[in-house]
Amino acid sequence: MNALDPIVAAPLYAKRTAVFPRKIDGPFRRFKWLVMAVCLAVYWGTPWIRWDRGPHAPGQAVLVDLAHRRFYMFAIEIWPQEFYFVAGLLIMAGIGLFLVTSAVGRAWCGYACPQTVWTDLYQHVDRLIDGDRNAQLRLNAAPWGAGKLVRRAFKWSVYLGIAFVTGGAWIFYFADAPTLQRAFWTGTAAPVAYAATGILTFTTFWLGGFMREQVCIYMCPWPRIQTAMLDENSLIVTYKHWRGEPRGSLKEAKGAETPLGDCIDCKQCMAVCPTGIDIREGPQIGCITCALCVDACDRAMASVGRPRGLIDYCTLVDAEREIKGTPARSVMRVLLRPRLIAYFAVWGGIGLVLLFMLGARERLTLSVAHERNPEFVQLSGGAVRNAFTLALRNMEDRPRTLRLAAEHLPQAAIYTDDMDAHAARGSIDVIVPADSTARVRLYAVVPAAAARPQEFAIIASPLDHGGRPVRRETHFMAPERHGDHEHEEENE
């Protein structure tokens, strides 16, 4: 042996070992069922909830109307320029994940993540069609024959059906669901609907049916981020080695010289694990903390008459305490720590700000663009005219009549481009249709005597009930007159 001898490194590529988790029942499994049912029901059912917004807006409770650039969520309607609400919600979701992760570890991964939910669903399909773990292992090892081919084809078509019905349902968030449903089956829906359904059906089929735990272990960034987020007070699924080791079956325990630990090495925790890991090796990236091994271990312990919780949710701090023999801390003490309070304060603060903004936002807005080419028009009688392009946004689901006027612009008369100049007057009324933007080309004429560059405001007052006027500062352009300064001096 010398320095040039081979350094044998393990290959970077590890072939996947298929996971066939065994069926298990227990409190965590039942909780997982509940979360899956709620998640899928909310996801699937939401687009079908109706919400009456009157004749001018869609009647779907939750709708992302990309074509008309509107986002509806029950009583809330968001316009593109109000997209910061969605950004705020996303920030809340992010900080919420921090909060949850710090408190209860990877609860998102274990229960609510779509990848987990769909993988769980597909693993149930496997058990229904191929039988439980052992049957699946046998079938997997069996050579490809007609029987296996038929079984596989059947199972994959069930995969595909579920993928189509669940993944494909995403499109209903983007159009009126019943109408789109009808259009979809009669072949008259927009091509993008078919494309989206196709893509989402495929990704659901592939990620849920075949990629499974590999998504969590290799593809998803969240487990990696969480390693930085977890601390010694976060709940993680823990094999209590100080209680379980040295492990050994009951038979081995009988023959042992020194008493063995509680772990009877039945490997049930490994058999039920959806990501195929051995939790007894300690915390690891593959553990999504779904706690199915807790259920399995509790059953095993019950069958041999030992106390439950050999594998259990536990923080690192409490693990240390248990090793020393001191009892675990109360849940409140673990939760009420500065880090969690800070996260919660930030999370709740953003939520309150969003709520306040939602309550205080204007549903009628006005923006004014002063015409720059030409800045002003000299009229034959000496009067000066300016042009403005107004955008009146009526975000309510009813048409509104607005009275436009120029404020602090003496002797001004206004008219629009579809009116005759002789009809110019102090104020004009425009009707803005429900839930839309009206663009108005407004002309303001100021007689020669009063025409000088000055600031003023355009004001739009609703003539119907309930609504503050909206005003926008702008300026009136006119040629500088030599006499102006003298006038001012005289006035003084």
Add this chain to the structure above:
Amino acid sequence: MTHEKDAPHGGGKVIDHATGTAKVGHEWDGIEELDTPLPRWWLWTFYATIVFALVYVVLYPAIPMLHSASTGTLGWTSRGALAEEMTQEQAEHRAVRAAIAAAPIEALAANPALQRAAIEGGRAAFKVNCVQCHGAGAAGAKGYPNLNDDDWLWGGDLNTIQQTLINGIRQPGNDATRVSQMPSFGRDGILTAAQVQDVVSHVRVLSKQDPASAAPARGAELFANNCAVCHGAIGEGNRAVGAPKINDKIWLYGGDRASLTETVTNAHGGVMPAWGGRLDPVTIKMLAVYVHSLGGGEAAPAPAPAAPATGAAQ
């Protein structure tokens, strides 16, 4: 080959001890190369791009030749694609253009949606055909009328604007074009240089730029004899002959002494092309509606009952 002694019999691969990777079998001065082939997927992607390129060359224009390129079996051309897009665009606009064509120009205002479409269509056409002289904001320039204001040489109602667009102003070879010509009073010796100055002084008084004095008083008579026939006794202008108002604040060629002297001496007469033969009637109609909407548009003049009688008398 020095390393042949390493090679197993039968020409199998030589494995590098340090890395466990096969060698390619070359050796240069003791330096050997490891055999690390391209990943299969990369290679197949590469072959696929070659196949794609071959198919592309057959289907699409690809091979440059002296005067053109190979045509490709699909017959695709970028010009053809553009033409198709244009046809599609026109097809989309067909209905609204037909509606605009069918409506008399004064009646468009009764249909706000149609009027809005006409204004926007006119705005687009204006940017292509009119901005060269009248400016992007239609504010004109010296010699090119500002279309935003309320001062019209030939009239500012919809029909008159449309008429001007179709036949132009002083457009040679167009029988229906609007024509008039101001005499070059100075250059042609109708007025002496001093008289021109007197007339200019009077015009400055008429337009309230200067107070009355001796020179304008002399100019008043000259004005009455030479100018009033077109520009009116008090300089109110005459749209029938396109004679500008000269008692207002708007000057096409400038209202200062130098500009007025130049105008009276040499005269001006701007030319606008006749667009009737160049643009389709719907585009011209939309342009008229757009120009009318710029703020200075006038209502159609009330039918003057005296007008036919005057015509008959002449």
